Amino acid sequence: MTRDARETADTPDEETLRLAAEVFNAARDGHAAAFRRWLAGGLPPDLCNHNGDSLLMLASYHGHHDTVRVLLAHGADPERYNDRGQNPLGGAAFKGDLAMVELLLSHGAAVDGTTADGKTPLMFAAMFGNREVLDCLLAHGADPAAREAGGMTALDLAVAMGAESTRARLAALAA
Template sequence: MTDQPTVMTEEESLAFAQQVLEVARHGDAVMLERLLGKGLPANLKDHKGDSLLMLASYHGHAQATEVLMRYGADPMMANDRGQLPIAGAAFKGDLAVMRALVEGGAPVDGTGADGRTALMMAAMFDRVEMIDYLLTQGADLQARDAQGIDAAGAASAMGAQRARQHLQALLG
């Protein structure tokens, strides 16, 4: 006699998906690893288009981010607002998450719909240490967003003085 898998109702499936999304939001890397190892899709999204990777990285969970990247989560999967996980990490200023994304294969100059790179986001929010990390990983100091603004211009526009001075010194 073979065991038949239990089939969930649609309501049960939605409840399970919500629980999984909470696991990512709270950064439970061990549970994510178990679920992904059992076949959970690494690119599961919520109703706002936030993927497991977006939730883990935005909420500052480097280990969960590493697990998701290992299981093939797409770092270029934007949410419904056109934002990428790498931009969220730059916005939050979380260098450990940024490292997990970049070392896991996220393109250092990947952009969402607005054309802003992580370097531009780091510059906007005066994150000098992150700027230096991104540059060591090959970020393009000359890249421009959809409005034609580069990282130094983004820092100036946001009043991020340390970042602006740092970038201007690098530009010469």
């Protein structure tokens, strides 16, 4: 096969590109009914975009609980990381979405899964003062002594970010 033929074979046609855009936008916008149809028709539940963001990552980050439930029911991997080393649970903790955190944990998300720089979901909750999320993660066994790449714990990060409610909770644990 010539180089031109290979490039043509590897280049998606307009209809494929349109459908891909529709699918990823539906994940961001939370169209659970569309995913029920698409997944039943063979759409891979762990389909990723050019950034490595899975459908689950996009739906969870944007707070679409019903869409996340549909994706998880069809086998989407709650531990799938994107190209930046981020996962759905870390995103939900960052956003402070307690219901999403609980949903992902109930479907096998690792409570102490780390980003590329070693931050855990507990650290994101601590940094941004998400006390309810922090308490949920602790109840599921998150390690408050874990350290990110720079050596900081969730308590250190809460202090650095001025997140008083989570700082106080983590300081009480350390005492």
